[in-house]
Amino acid sequence: RKEVEQDPGPFNVPEGATVAFNCTYSNSASQSFFWYRQDCRKEPKLLMSVYSSGNEDGRFTAQLNRASQYISLLIRDSKLSDSATYLCVVTRAGEYGNKLVFGAGTILRVKS
């Protein structure tokens, strides 16, 4: 079983739609959680951290359920520029501090 599981999609949505991505992780010792965005043939960029209390950044809302080991990302009012692959990321302890463990990503395509 993969340490971080995501629905690969693709999610094809019209502009203005609301879309939700889910992610589950297997390591209950994971301490920190993130959503990254990766554009085609580019490096991943941090979108937002995820907290149990939930957090919002503009049109993006992330939620963490530690009991279910489940992470979500909600995007409201989708824009064409939101088209990308969204990576769910958790941390794992390492010799030199925490290491990032990436999911395979969920592809979002926003169409006009």
Next chain:
Amino acid sequence: GAVVSQHPSWVICKSGTSVKIECRSLDFQATTMFWYRQFPKQSLMLMATSNEGSKATYEQGVEKDKFLINHASLTLSTLTVTSAHPEDSSFYICSARGDWAYEQYFGPGTRLTVT
């Protein structure tokens, strides 16, 4: 701030040759650097972690004699793919982290094609 560069951005080499990829933190001192590999439509997989002045720690299944990592200074880490084969063709991405920061800052990646 917190800019990481990689060089080259892409490279094509022949099977059996070695390729060196550089990762530099341009405006901060990177105590720890990470090397990842990403095959098409797959997730980033951590290959190894290095601390400045120490030997790199490799993830399970990554051959340390094939992927040589040198983190000789606080601003530079290099990954050398020795005796490259077509199956080593991939997107190699580094990230760097300073003592002061929790976040990893990613380089733009190097696309390696072995023919």
